[in-house]
Amino acid sequence: MELSERKKKILRAVVESYVQNAEPVGSKAVAELAGLDVSSATIRNDMADLEEQGYLEQPHTSAGRIPSPKGYRLYVNELMGDYKLSIQETERINEALKGKMQALDRVIDEAGRVVAKLTQYPAFALTAPPERVTIRRFDLLLVEATAFIAVVMTDLSSVQNKLFHLDREVSASQLQMLSTLLNTGFTGLTLAELGPKLTEVARHAAPDAYQLIELAVSFGMEVLEELSKRPVHTAGIANLLGHPEFQTLEKAQPLMSFLDQADAASLPAKLSVEEGSNIVIGPENVSEALKDSSVVMASYDLGDGMKGLIGVVGPTRMDYAKISARLAYVAQGLSQIMGQAALPDDKHTKEGTT
Amino acid sequence: MELSERKKKILRAVVESYVQNAEPVGSKAVAELAGLDVSSATIRNDMADLEEQGYLEQPHTSAGRIPSPKGYRLYVNELMGDYKLSIQETERINEALKGKMQALDRVIDEAGRVVAKLTQYPAFALTAPPERVTIRRFDLLLVEATAFIAVVMTDLSSVQNKLFHLDREVSASQLQMLSTLLNTGFTGLTLAELGPKLTEVARHAAPDAYQLIELAVSFGMEVLEELSKRPVHTAGIANLLGHPEFQTLEKAQPLMSFLDQADAASLPAKLSVEEGSNIVIGPENVSEALKDSSVVMASYDLGDGMKGLIGVVGPTRMDYAKISARLAYVAQGLSQIMGQAALPDDKHTKEGTT
DNA sequence: TTTAGCACTCTTGTTTCTTGAGTGCTAAAG
């Protein structure tokens, strides 16, 4: 059943007041905030209804109400206005992102820091899932007789390298052959395809080429591992402690540990990332550690249809509108830095009315 | 004045009991723990003396005593036994470090994680200070007409790379020239020397080589920045919350923020790293945020006399002996992984009796 | 349907009291 216009206004007032003050809000306060010309008693009745329908909760019998996850969800989906970034804000973000156009990892890391600072919540950032990344080219550089550097470039413009020490000497021409082998056989593959292909090639290799193949395989595996183990970047974990809901250790601990141990492979699943929706509220989270927290995310464009993810974690009481706007802006900036002039990905939640 | 043998035993008992239980320890408890055949009254007198001399403190008039920083210092310097790592422990460490022989950064990062897990304290790890790192060789790889990858190898066996996009096309031969230029003029330099040299060369460049020089300079600068901005790796920040002294937010916050924002350039100074001493207790710390905390560090060998640093941060009440031993072991493992079979750096504090 | 009034509930903060651990001091014993 659709809520009456007044009840929506009440819900909205409750959410916004609670987000700001972190304290349960009573009927009298709502009466003033919501801009309704009714008395607190009327509000009380409506609030009782809202509670019955699960949009509000009472921490205990005679405190004010606070929004339930369901209430937040309604607010985010229908009530939340589009937050307009002020010029100062956009400038601050631009400033922070400027001149950071360096190695991919560095950019991501920096973006995480920026977001953490901007939102006062812990931030995380990660690049595209490794299954999607494809290999563009290999290069092998002889360093000394028994060592060479292997350089792999992927379509993320990210470059991985590794120093190999060998038991026996290799010549420049051998290295050249190996390089050609790799470049003809293994470019254009995604990382997921690389593994099987490598083992297959290894099986059918002619005996005389065996040493080279072996090297190629071991190198390919290393790259695979290197890229797929890319960690989640986190920043501003200490920010958590600045918020009243994490004053008690029991609350803060699980979330902190979660962030501390976040790894890129499992995080997206734990956050249940879906297209379109990028606000996950409290119990909507898959991960147990996040049941009392909310996550706001924005994806950014890495080119070739690949998406990275950047977001913040905080209490369910978050200023979703503001945070979401800021994240979207940073994500947009990231997309641009990544070389593809991306369209602003501004459907940062379902819709926005005011 | 030298303390009597009995007082040393008392001090030691106090430290060890307090380290274990995190609670002030009274004369009666000491009487039992210290293995002395005297009554609690005698202990009381001695403890009063120890307090007067600044080795012990009383949180309030009638609680037991806790060690003062000066007391910890004495303990660490003279009283602390050498902690013997159990076979399980060494195996666990070996296990954790094994197969991690990858890119330098990854190893360091991993080592930090291992230490954090091992000690239950937040850990940090950093590589050699960039002033000491020298450049070994450059390689430039043409990717497409307007883009190339530059690869720099330093004497840490660490390889940095960066993708350059250009306004105009470069030919392979031009790149070859640039590469030669860099390799003849700029290898063997430390990073600190690189900057001035680059600008100098840029000034005297012949007009026709200008474009190349310009490129070289900008590239060199990038490398410089990249390497010198190398962040401190931290891990296990959430571990802090597991210890009673950080149950209160005021205690935990500053330390967390410190770790969150640690950067490689300033950290060693803040920790007042000196040769030989690698336990810093409470107020001995330079940084304000660490005045109530202790730091235990171990340095590891990166070859060519360069040292990296790995350590943990925790309350002054730490099991210095155990932590120090574990750190030393990890550091030794790191040194080996770094390619130089390093001698175990086991002078992890001045000396050890018992 | 809205409003005013009112009794009721429950948290929060304050105060008071009690308990117990640990001390310092004194005087006797070795």
Place this chain on the structure above:
DNA sequence: CTTTAGCACTCAAGAAACAAGAGTGCTAAA
């Protein structure tokens, strides 16, 4: 001169009791 036993004293921590205040739900009137 050193060690020990005894004892009064202090102070934090916890429990209990209390007051204040905010917010509610209900009832009856507008």
